[in-house]
Amino acid sequence: MANITWKMEDGSEISADVKDGLNLMEAATANNVPHIEGECGGCLSCATCHVFVDPEWLATTGEVDEIEDTMLEMTDVEREENSRLSCQIIASSELDGLILHVPEPE
């Protein structure tokens, strides 16, 4: 179990306990986090679950692999160094307290 917090640009926040093994795109849609769509179901084809990982958590959330790195070029809001596709981050106790910032497309 991990408690995850999504922070929106308008300052609002959503926090939820997420079961181990679920990916954080699924967790976001289940908890009604805006702007996270996950149309492709987490198979790295749509880039609609883009988040910015809070800098303190970058090391813990792991490496971006080549496919994810490529797909991050397709996000609506331009990628930054801490960009991730949240379908590729899998909940585990190590991520308890993780903060994700949700970009808002225009």
Next chain:
Amino acid sequence: MAAPVVIVGAGQAAASFISRHVALGNAEPLLLIGEEPHPPYQRPPLSKKYLLGELERERLFIRPLEWYAEQGIETRFDTRVDDVKPDQKQVITSTGEAIDYDRLVLCTGSHARSLPAEIGGALPGVFTLRSIADIDRMAPEFQSGRKLLVIGGGYIGLEAAAVARQLGLEVTLVEMADRILQRVAAAETSDYFRKLHADHGVELREATRMTRLLANDGRVCGVELESGEIIDADLVLVGIGGSPNIELAQSAGLDCDNGIRVSALCQTSDPSIYAAGDCCSFSRDGRQIRLESVQNAADQGDLIARVLAGEEVSYSALPWFWSDQYDCKLQIVGLNLGHDRTVVRPGASETSLSVWYYRGERLLAIDAMNEPKSYAFGRKIIETGKNPAPETVADPTTDLKALAMG
């Protein structure tokens, strides 16, 4: 109380419509009616991870069951709508209940075509693949060592063949056209998947017509080919395409043409009725087309929510698709309809390449096999209306990112 917006059909398009409606803060009440006993769920994993047994059912759900009530949305699953009465603005359920609607959104989807019963299409052991129930019926039959016969070399048949090989079944696939994927892809893409499946031990029989399925003790036991040859099978999967579910629309007198005809606002010929997803057809580049894809269902559902909220939008989304077979990820962007030329761009490894479709100088679509760069940058290239010369993209030293951003 005002009549709700009624959504008939609980699939991807419905989920996307509802999600956008909620996100826009639109206060109009919604009623979602679905024939299956489940909330809207993802269908693509059915023929992949769900059939493999690697994904539990709840993870197919696009939103958890409780989510709908939490948003104040009324749902009726396991409920079939039998009739629409546009004059009274009512839908009639199979139990005879009349439900008023303010606006109606038809997300009725498509169904898998089956073989006629006269040639064995209804025999026990013969399956089609479209729903959770279909998989729950067939999955126990996918046992190592058994013989699966797949009729039809489209994406669903190929995906099921891949899963079956991974589970240790013997697989024969019969395709009546000259090559697998003939209807949807260029010869180079067919060649790629033919080799992929052959390398994984699938026996592919292209340009092969069947005459009938054979039965033994009331259960399917094989197929008879036009040549007279018989292929034994313990189970048969029929993957010969889908047809739009348009009976309700026809009963309501809506214009249909290979699907419920909709405008760029996803409006049908009745201004109070909208349609989205596999069930509808629309005009694109001078053709009336119908797409069976998550992208199309999601984007059209989303668009209807925006239209109902008063946004000035129209449907022009660039189509994209995907398929997973063994260790190959296929990603497709664009529509290759009407292409007159293809070029192949070699990938970084032996098992990666992309096929680029052109009509004249215009780049239409890309099939990318284990080539996410061709897909991602190709999508940008198409979206921005760039039409790089075929020779340029075929040259593996061309930097696609530079081409996309340039």
